Amino acid sequence: MSLLEVQDLDIRFGQHAVVHKASFSLKAGEKLALVGESGSGKTVTALSCLRLLEAAGLEGSIRFAGKEVLAMSPRELRQIRGGEISVIFQEPMTALNPVLSIGRQIMESLQLHKGLDARAARRQAIAALERVGIPEPARRIDSYPHQLSGGQRQRAMIAMALACDPKILIADEPTTALDVTLRLQILDLLEELRRERDLAVLMITHDLNLVRRFADRVAVMEKGRLVEQGDTSKVMSTPEHPYTRRLIDSRPQRQLAAAANGCLLRATDLSVHYPQTLPGIAGWFRKGRFCAVSPTSFDLAPGETLGVIGESGSGKTSLALALLDLIPSTGRVALGQQQWRQGGRETERSLRKRIQVVFQDPLSSLSPRLTIEQIVGEGLEIHEPRLNAAERRERILAALADVGLDDQSLLARYPHEFSGGQRQRIAIARALILRPQVLILDEPTSALDVTIQQQVLALLAELQRRYRIAYVLVTHDIDVIRAMAHRVLVMKDSRVIESGPVETVLAQPREPYTRRLIEAAA
Amino acid sequence: MTEPRPQSPARRAWLRFRRNRPGYWSLWLFCLLFILSLGAELLSNDRPIVARYVGQWYFPIAQTLPETTFGGDFDTPTDYHDPFIREQFEQPGNFALFPPNPNHYSTINYFAKEPAPSGPTRENLLGTDDRGRDLLARLFYGFRLSVFFALVVTLVSAVLGVLYGAIQGFFAGWTDIAMERAVEIWAAMPTLYMLIIFSALFSPGFWLLVTLISAFGWLGMAAYVRAEFLKNRSLDYVRAARALGQSRRRIIFRHILPNALTPVITLLPFTMAGAIGALTSLDFLGLGLPPGSPSLGELLAQGKANLDAWWISVSTFAVLVGTLMLLVLIGDALRDALDPRKLVGDGQ
Numbered sequence: 001m002s003l004l005e006v007q008d009l010d011i012r013f014g015q016h017a018v019v020h021k022a023s024f025s026l027k028a029g030e031k032l033a034l035v036g037e038s039g040s041g042k043t044v045t046a047l048s049c050l051r052l053l054e055a056a057g058l059e060g061s062i063r064f065a066g067k068e069v070l071a072m073s074p075r076e077l078r079q080i081r082g083g084e085i086s087v088i089f090q091e092p093m094t095a096l097n098p099v100l101s102i103g104r105q106i107m108e109s110l111q112l113h114k115g116l117d118a119r120a121a122r123r124q125a126i127a128a129l130e131r132v133g134i135p136e137p138a139r140r141i142d143s144y145p146h147q148l149s150g151g152q153r154q155r156a157m158i159a160m161a162l163a164c165d166p167k168i169l170i171a172d173e174p175t176t177a178l179d180v181t182l183r184l185q186i187l188d189l190l191e192e193l194r195r196e197r198d199l200a201v202l203m204i205t206h207d208l209n210l211v212r213r214f215a216d217r218v219a220v221m222e223k224g225r226l227v228e229q230g231d232t233s234k235v236m237s238t239p240e241h242p243y244t245r246r247l248i249d250s251r252p253q254r255q256l257a258a259a260a261n262g263c264l265l266r267a268t269d270l271s272v273h274y275p276q277t278l279p280g281i282a283g284w285f286r287k288g289r290f291c292a293v294s295p296t297s298f299d300l301a302p303g304e305t306l307g308v309i310g311e312s313g314s315g316k317t318s319l320a321l322a323l324l325d326l327i328p329s330t331g332r333v334a335l336g337q338q339q340w341r342q343g344g345r346e347t348e349r350s351l352r353k354r355i356q357v358v359f360q361d362p363l364s365s366l367s368p369r370l371t372i373e374q375i376v377g378e379g380l381e382i383h384e385p386r387l388n389a390a391e392r393r394e395r396i397l398a399a400l401a402d403v404g405l406d407d408q409s410l411l412a413r414y415p416h417e418f419s420g421g422q423r424q425r426i427a428i429a430r431a432l433i434l435r436p437q438v439l440i441l442d443e444p445t446s447a448l449d450v451t452i453q454q455q456v457l458a459l460l461a462e463l464q465r466r467y468r469i470a471y472v473l474v475t476h477d478i479d480v481i482r483a484m485a486h487r488v489l490v491m492k493d494s495r496v497i498e499s500g501p502v503e504t505v506l507a508q509p510r511e512p513y514t515r516r517l518i519e520a521a522a
Numbered sequence: 523m524t525e526p527r528p529q530s531p532a533r534r535a536w537l538r539f540r541r542n543r544p545g546y547w548s549l550w551l552f553c554l555l556f557i558l559s560l561g562a563e564l565l566s567n568d569r570p571i572v573a574r575y576v577g578q579w580y581f582p583i584a585q586t587l588p589e590t591t592f593g594g595d596f597d598t599p600t601d602y603h604d605p606f607i608r609e610q611f612e613q614p615g616n617f618a619l620f621p622p623n624p625n626h627y628s629t630i631n632y633f634a635k636e637p638a639p640s641g642p643t644r645e646n647l648l649g650t651d652d653r654g655r656d657l658l659a660r661l662f663y664g665f666r667l668s669v670f671f672a673l674v675v676t677l678v679s680a681v682l683g684v685l686y687g688a689i690q691g692f693f694a695g696w697t698d699i700a701m702e703r704a705v706e707i708w709a710a711m712p713t714l715y716m717l718i719i720f721s722a723l724f725s726p727g728f729w730l731l732v733t734l735i736s737a738f739g740w741l742g743m744a745a746y747v748r749a750e751f752l753k754n755r756s757l758d759y760v761r762a763a764r765a766l767g768q769s770r771r772r773i774i775f776r777h778i779l780p781n782a783l784t785p786v787i788t789l790l791p792f793t794m795a796g797a798i799g800a801l802t803s804l805d806f807l808g809l810g811l812p813p814g815s816p817s818l819g820e821l822l823a824q825g826k827a828n829l830d831a832w833w834i835s836v837s838t839f840a841v842l843v844g845t846l847m848l849l850v851l852i853g854d855a856l857r858d859a860l861d862p863r864k865l866v867g868d869g870q
Contacts, residue, residue, distance in 0.1 A: 382766060
């Protein structure tokens with residue numbers, strides 16, 4: 001018999017229906033993955049199994065161990081929440097209470113559900129932390145969330161969720177906020193715990209690699225409907241629904257032109273330091289220095305893409321900002337004869353025109369109160385002030401057409417009226433309108449859904465072919481590097497540990513760290 | 523993408539504001555009252571708007587005419603409430619068109635049947651104050667003065683606060699620290715004592731009060747604007763603007779400022795309400811506007827001194843409460859309309 005049986009579940013918020021007639025079931029010890037893009041309703045569906053969303057109107061049937069969840073009293077619900085079904089969330093930093101030690105938070109549910117006294121609860125909490133692989137659990141139990149690393153925080157979350165021996169674990173994107181190498185460890189941990197205690201896992205994710213590795217069965221959601229479900233291997237090899245096929249085919253394709261020879265941009269001994277507050281009284285008098293990028297040198301040919309890959313905190317974004325001279329740095333960045341901070345205002349102006357940037361989050365990178373015409377045309381006002389209104393508008397329309405947005409009515413609209421993918425195209429148009437020679441792409445697709453991601457990468461590759469722009473592509477995603485880059489720098493702890501042509505680095509990585517990165521994404 | 527009309531964030535906020543009925547109607551009512559009060563001289567005055575005397579047209583509202591013009595004995599400005607002058611206008615062929623309320627705020631009713639303060643009568647619809655001046659006229663002019671005062675104070679505070687906060691928040695670091703300490707020292711000054719000292723040194727007047735109250739009123743605004751600038755300066759759109767090579771001034775005014783104004787706009791009605799309250803309390807204490815000005819605070823003080831003249835305290839109280847309530851309702855609606863959670867919430 002199934003442990004959890006969801007039948008014809010409808011979920012609506014006010015007038016707005018978000019999930020239609022979803023049915024699925026979960027047996028003890030089973031691993032089910034709920035896959036879909038953002039806004040497809042997968043999180044809402046999973047959280048509704050515990051009726052955690054108060055504003056949601058639920059219809060249909062959710063049966064846990066034969067009992068109807070929708071008919072439960074608040075008291076019965078509380079018994080189930082945390083006791084029988086636990087949830088772990090995407091971002092452990094916000095899901096843990098920052099002012100309570102992790103031990104207190106784990107003990108809380110033990111005392112609540114099992115009625116243990118403080119001593120026994122503490123003993124069990126230490127045991128729980130040990131089981132999820134946190135070193136020195138007896139000491140760590142008194143740590144606060146900010147004192148743990150990202151991976152440890154997620155482990156603490158899992159320890160908290162599993163402390164009361166639940167039968168089902170709902171994992172909402174449990175690894176998305178973690179670095180790739182940590183992802184594998186967390187997945188292994190979940191698998192081990194599942195085997196140990198016959199736990200059923202409902203995993204919500206958008207990452208198909210994860211599904212392939214982890215899930216027994218997979219259910220695909222599109223716009224609030226479950227369009228396909230079945231055994232993972234079968235769905236992955238012979239997808240039936242067109243949407244599933246699109247998702248599976250959404251791995252970025254490599255369509256690159258060969259780079260030219262020569263040297264367009266040259267960085268020599270580029271390094272970045274941030275001031276750091278020293279602990280104790282010393283901090284009153286002098287500042288420490290935190291090294292974000294150790295001296296690094298590289299060059300870039302016209303039409304070439306240099307991929308920079310690394311985990312969060314490896315210094316890759318600092319490197320990108322230093323190339324743009326948006327943060328203080330030492331060393332030299334030369335574009336032809338011109339260098340940052342050498343020569344006056346005119347040099348800087350010309351460099352700004354020649355090096356442009358596209359940021360990660362397309363919503364925050366567009367001024368919310370300017371129209372698309374103002375946003376895209378801004379660069380022209382500064383760098384080509386002699387254009388008259390008609391010429392400027394023509395250039396704006398041409399730039400928008402380049403990024404696949406050719407519709408005159410877009411000009412008067414505001415960023416919030418566009419989808420994430422469209423916004424990123426607008427951000428690219430803003431950079432392109434100046435006809436730059438170098439474009440810095442700082443995680444240009446990681447805020448986008450997989451299918452959109454593929455389109456944006458294809459667009460970038462095509463623009464490179466057409467205009468011979470050189471890209472510096474900063475990302476944490478090895479698939480993106482594989483599809484887009486000619487050469488790659490691997491960064492770890494502020495240092496470039498490996499570099500070379502993409503084919504060689506990916507096929508024969510020298511460093512164990514690079515090998516781990518590639519493995520984790522496979 | 524079928525919407526016919528692009529919606530700017532400001533327009534969406536306005537649409538949400540309109541959905542709040544009490545706030546929306548309060549805004550209209552408040553604007554209407556203020557516009558009417560701007561024409562107070564035409565609505566409440568002791569001189570006729572138009573008069574015809576012995577075949578000649580006069581506009582006493584705009585001219586100062588000696589009594590001799592209308593057959594009086596003296597060369598002094600005409601008192602149109604004088605029974606003799608009234609009689610002159612009732613002669614055939616002559617007439618005088620008075621405003622709806624034929625009293626100026628300074629008009630003293632010498633012909634009242636009771637000693638001042640006298641209760642409501644046909645000549646003085648809300649009665650008179652303790653010097654026999656028409657209460658309705660004084661309230662009407664007092665409302666105008668208070669609202670005008672509040673508008674000027676709010677405008678000056680907003681401009682000062684936005685500039686100061688913008689510089690603090692945008693440049694951050696040492697600039698911010700130094701300016702923040704300066705604000706703390708300034709805020710630590712006891713406002714009321716300053717006002718008492720200054721009104722002892724100079725003869726208190728409208729503009730002195732505006733200066734003094736604005737000098738302390740901008741502190742709150744600056745704090746909000748500073749916080750918004752600190753938040754926005756590190757967002758990617760500001761970085762993108764810097765990468766385009768834009769000047770600091772352009773980034774501050776074109777990019778960050780429009781996004782930092784939300785708390786300022788939300789605060790405006792409340793700042794106005796605060797300014798009206800401040801003026802009223804200073805007048806009540808006798809530290810405010812020069813004697814004779816139509817001021818709500820002075821009327822409140824009269825009401826307190828003449829508890830049996832209930833019409834003074836009740837009507838002044840009603841005007842004050844009404845004004846402040848309109849402002850608070852507008853402020854409430856504005857706050858809801860500009861709530862960032864709702865801004866994101868209804869994307870469609």
